[in-house]
Amino acid sequence: MRKLNSSKLIALLIGTAVIFLILVTSVSAQAKLTERSKLAINGIGSIRVGMTVDEASQSAGIRLIRIGSGGIDEYQCSYVQPQGEPKGISFMVTKGRIARVDISSKRITTIKGARIGDNENRILSLYPGQIKATPHPYVSRPPDNGKYLTFVPKDAADKNYRLIFETSKNRVDRFRSGKIPEVEYIEGCS
Secondary structure: OHHHHHHHHHHHHHHHHHHHHHHHHHHHHHHOOOOOOEEEOOEEOOEEOOOEHHHHHHHHOOOEEEEOOOOOOOOOOEEEEEOOOOOOEEEEEEOOEEEEEEEOOOOOEEOOOOOOOOEHHHHHHHOOOOEEEEEOOOOOOOOOOOEEEEEOOOOHHHOOEEEEEEEEOOEEEEEEEEEOOHHHOOOOOO
16 A cells, blocks of 8 residues: 555656646746747836846846947946847846837737738727827828827826837838836937
8 A cells, every 4th residue: 555655646746847847848938038029018028127137138038238339328228139039129228127128120019919010000900099199200291201109008007108109101110118208218318
């Protein structure tokens, strides 16, 4: 009888260990930042606005490296991006924390499926009643007729976040999300 109980216990332990390894592998595979990660108003994939660069790197399983010049004081505002893949994602960092996510890749979408190349009507249909359209500060005149299509969340918990689609010729050229006021900066850190 004792052998049977020991065998059952060993089988139970092995089964539990296998299930645990599968779950851990699945969670870490989902957390890794890829082109399939979806942009939300407060981050992308497992990276959230408010994280430090180190926290974001660890959370997403990638190395984030500083790009370009951050202006006068890089601590106040700078950009980082994944080293290697995925391309077309950059993160504005203000006061040492992720403040906004900028997307310039046609492969990356929002949670609702919006992407670069979509027409303005598609954006309006994906976010009914929550898009505020304003003239693009640089390309609002014909023939470009550019706009900023800004998603304004209804949920009070998200009131300090926005998702902004920049368009020209009725098509999305780029988009970004993050916290106010950084997400609204027209020229990034400049």
